[in-house]
Amino acid sequence: MSGLYASETWPQVLFITVLIGGGAAALAGRAIAETWRPYWNVVLYMLLLGAAVRFVHFALFEAELLSLPSYLVDTLFLLLCASASWRMTLAAKMVRQYAWMYERAGLFNWRERPDRSDTRHPQK
Secondary structure (H helix, E strand, O other): OOOOOOOOOOOHHHHHHHHHHHHHHHHHHHHHHHHHOOHHHHHHHHHHHHHEEEEHHHHHOOOOOHHHHHHHHHHHHHHHHHHHHHHHHHHHHHHHHHHOOEEEOOOOOOOOOOOOOOOOOOOO
16 A cells, blocks of 8 residues: 555554544544533544554554554544544434433434423413
8 A cells, every 4th residue: 555554454454443443433432422521522532542543553563653644544534433423422312311302313413302392481
């Protein structure tokens, strides 16, 4: 492979970045959402996890440690995995915790229930 992962094979990249890194990112995104933390926590933790994934590439396969393009690609992939997991968990949590108020609107979203009667502004 030339460019991003010049000294590694595709199976090595898939194993470290996709399987191990992506799995860790998905679990981290879920944990962040479960504790009601804001989205910027996902970004911060994925920047750190991206550095850890680069280190594993370096330690196991003698890849270049300080490769900015590789770090950015790894981190972007991890950010996508963590963001999807964070949003799916948050949507499920909103619907589960506030079932009288919200219903699912797809995999990543929720909406107000249309049959919900508004008790704050009673009809006269």
